[in-house]
Amino acid sequence: MGFFNFFKRDISEQEFQEQQKMKYGLEKTRTGFFQNIVNTLTHAQIDDDLYDTLEEQLILADVGPMCAVRLVDELRDAVAEKHLKTGHEALDELREIICRELTPRYPMDLDGKPAVILVIGVNGVGKTTTIAKLAHLYKDKGKRVMLAAGDTFRAAASEQLELWADRAGVPLVQAGQGADPAAVIFDAVKSATAKGYDMVIADTAGRLHNKKGLMDELAKISRSVKKASPEASLEVLLVLDAITGQNAISQAE
Ligand SMILES: Nc1nc2c(ncn2[C@@H]2O[C@H](COP(=O)(O)OP(=O)(O)O)[C@@H](O)[C@H]2O)c(=O)[nH]1
Ligand SMILES: [Mg+2]
Structure with missing residues (x-):
């Protein structure tokens, strides 16, 4: 069970059990971290040992230690306050607590025409993958999305993004390796503006060839974005690896 299945709750208890049986029958070694949390909560009494185990499992699932303690404390409070009795109830509560924790504190500025999202972060952190997810998400919401291959450092970067653009069914503006990222993004925003696209999501390199x-x-x-379209808005999303902990903050700074 992956991260997203953890949040899926629109199945009955019986369906859930059947899914679990099948999963384990097919793939005994598959023990995701969130699966462990589900197992812990659905098979245990609510007591102090349970909270300790949960805390440990959250940390193993790459949740930062301070955050894990906070989540478990919140769960403990909610269990007491709402008189929750079963592990299943606690699991639902934990889902809500985690969803709350993941709700962005500040909404993104996506009011521009187009709304440009620039995705930055060090090499291999998941920028391109995040762009694929965002493209899918916003397309699903009915937005017309265009991608810009601003990672011109690696030859394969553009191809990787092209694959994701195809899968998501959105157009991609790209240039050759070594091209000026600002120029690629300029072209994309110009093109998106001319064609009435709502969004441009731009990839960038973790490093730059011109150093x-x-x-x-x-x-x-x-500046390129504004020049290409004075109506554009620009959000910069920094992608960080959750397991880098405090180092993530220094990266951001
Ligand atoms: N475990 C895990 N792997 C990820 C995640 N996002 C991306 N990856 C993997 O990390 C590798 C680098 O991702 P990529 O998007 O190419 O990183 P980029 O260099 O920042 O564009 C790829 O193998 C991805 O499949 C994630 O959220 N979790
Ligand atoms: Mg990339």
């Missing part, structure tokens, strides 16, 4: 500072590059891209 210029990433911040300078960001400022340049920001």
Whole structure:
């Protein structure tokens, strides 16, 4: 069971049990971290041992220790307050608590025409994958989405994004390896504006071939976006690896 199945709750208890049986029958070694949490909660009494186990499992699932303690404390309070009795009830409660925790504190500015999202972060952190997910999400919401292959550092980066663009069924603006990322993003925003697209989601490289500072590059891209469309809005999304903990904060800074 992956992260997303953990949040799926629109199945009956019986369906859930059957799914579990089948999963284990087919693939005994498949023990995702969230699966462990589900198992813990559905097979145990609510007591102090359970909270300890949960805390440990959350940490093993890459939730930061402080956050894990906070989540379990919240669960403990909710169990007492709402007089929850069963593990299943506690599981539902934990889902809600985690969803709340994951709700963004600040909404993204997507009011521009087009709304541009620039995705940044170090190499291999999951930028391109995140773009694929965002493209899918916003397309599902009825937005017309265009992608921009601003990672011009690696030859394969554009191809990887092209694959995701095809899968999501959205167009991609790309240029050759070594092209100026700001120019690629400029072209994409221009094209999106001309064709009436709602959004441009732009990939970037974790490193730059010209070794210029990433911040300078960001400022340049920001100017390109405004030049391509004065009506555009720009959000910069920094992708971080959840397991880097405090180091993530220094990266952001
Ligand atoms: N475990 C895990 N792997 C991921 C996640 N997102 C991306 N990856 C994998 O990490 C690798 C690098 O991802 P990619 O999107 O290419 O990173 P980029 O270099 O920042 O664009 C790929 O093998 C992805 O499948 C994630 O959320 N969890
Ligand atoms: Mg990439």
